[in-house]
Amino acid sequence: MLPLAKRTIRLLAIAIVSPLLLTHWLGSWVSGADRSLESHSxxxxxxxxxxxSYLRVAFYRFALAHCDPSVTISFGVLFSKTAARLEQNVYIGPRCMLGWVRLGPDVLLGPAVQIPSGPHTHGVARLDVPIREQPGSPRCIDVGADSWVGAGAMILADVGAQCVVGGGSIVTKPTRPRTISAGIPAREIGKRGEATTLPERPQGTESPVTQADEVRAERIG
Structure with missing residues (x-):
């Protein structure tokens, strides 16, 4: 798409969401910015x-601490903290749930990634007070530039620049730059630009799916 066309669409999107921006600002005054953000999100x-995506970006450009116009925000994405920051060319896959985060330039989030505001969003120390009433210690989670987080991962600690986090992983400790991490809890299994330490399937063996497909094909034949 030509730059002029993109700028025109972005301006049109801002005009369309302007009533929502007004209700968000009013809601922020009445019930707090984060709570208003949740309902509008x-x-x-x-x-x-x-x-x-264009309408969401148009809204979040004004509702979040920072949202670059080049960001892509897919269907079903929810935000809960106005302090979130989205840098250039960030892609957020469908049904992600994001709290207080900073996504660096060129970060890619697969579907259903969860990044809450750190691992201590609720206090749990006291047994005489319900967890919902115990204040937590939220913090910003930083995902470094040019990192890719796979589908269904949960990020509870900072991810270094140019990292890969495997799908379904839970990151509980900061990852070093240019590393590949996977597992529960996530551990380093390789580095960008090098062969990973993921075990390879022994030669001559096949996955159950492949075997089932072959059996099905024989029956059809």
């Missing part, structure tokens, strides 16, 4: 396709 998350 849930509404905006339901708009599908490229149109939805």
């Amino acid at each position: 849930q509404f905006l998350s339901l708009i599908p396709g490229t149109t939805g």
Whole structure:
């Protein structure tokens, strides 16, 4: 798409979401910015396709601490903290849930990634007080530039620049730059630019899915 066309679409998107920005600012005054953001985020998350992404970005450019116009925010994405920062060319996959985060330039989040505001969003020390009433210690989680977080991962600690986090992993400790991590809890299994330490399937063996496909094919034949 030509730059002029993109700028025109972005300006049109801002005009469309302007009523929501007004209700968000009013809601922030009444119930607090984060709570207002949550309700507006849930509404905006339901708009599908490229149109939805443009409208979400238009809203978050004004509702978050920073949201670059080049960001892509897919269907079903929810935000809970206005302090979140999204840098250039960030891609956020469908149904991600994000709290107080900073996503560096060119970060890619696969579907259903969760990045809450650190590992201590609730206090748990006291047994005479319900957890919901115990204050936590939220903190910003930083995902470094040019990192890729796989589908379904949960990020509870900082991710270094140019890292890869495997799908379904839970990051509980900071990862070093240019590393590949996977598992629960996530551990370093390789480095960018080098062969990973993931075990390879022995030669001559096949996955159950492949075997089932072959059996099905024989029956059809």
